[in-house]
Amino acid sequence: MAPLKIIQENLKQGLADEDGEPWEITLEPGLSDEEIAGFEQRLGFRLPEPIRELLRFTNGITGGPLESLDFSSSAAYVQIDEENRFGNKTIGFAADGFGNHWGYVLNEGSKNLGPIYYFSHDAPVFLYQSPDLSHFLTEMFKMGKAPFKSLLDDVHEDRIKEVWKQNPDLIPVGKARQSSDSVIAEFAQTLPDSWKIIDLRNPVIGAGFSWGRCREFRRHEHLMIFGLNFKEPWSFSKWLSRFTKQKPQITNHE
DSSP states (O other): OOHHHHHHHHHTSOOBOTTSOBOOOEEOOOOOHHHHHHHHHHHTSOOOHHHHHHHHHOSEEESTTSSEEETTOTTOSOGGGTTOSSSSEEEEEEEOSSSOEEEEEEOTTOOSOOOEEEEEETTEEEEEEESSHHHHHHHHHHTTSTTOOOHHHIIIIIIHHHHHHHOTTOEEHHHHHTOSOHHHHHHHTTSOTTOEEEEOSSOOTTOEEOGGGEEEEEEOSSSSEEEEEEOOOOOHHHHHHHHHSOOOOOOOOO
């Protein structure tokens, strides 16, 4: 279903949180054709008609479970990715009110907005959220209707903790070099032995990595594949040993 239709259909319903508090939804004014063309110029491609139709009707939503949605992405970047480490350009369109964003990753030559990712700074994690805006909006509106089960909540509240602690989606470089997938194998050859790889070309919802645990990470030139150089795990015993090592004795010679 087109994004505009999803919004219109859901706003006909009595949306409320789990405590029964009604959502206070405000639709922002739509954009002119000239403003839409300006947004497309910043993106570098023409938007599909369902997105242009949405932008003519409304440029965003305030209220509900998220702080705001800005469909024309006036912020122009995701705050945690000002240096464009995740892609050639990252554009945020939704905020949770705590400094975390959902947005798009655009690459050189992108022809569409593509999938939506969750950029978290607390914990510092990068996760796949939705294949497109229609899916994202459908999951958002589920948060206002019983049984209040939503993949936005799953990623925002639960999956982020699992990925931060465990990073379950990673592949050791040595194993990746033996992969039958030539793209993965060739990319692994460019990375040091101690690194890990994550393949986000066809991810399940919630797949990602804890970028805050990395000394650095590199992205494949064209694809959503990352090489990750993780920091050494923190060790209390190692930290304590700094203070318990026997100090060298100093002998005074007269």
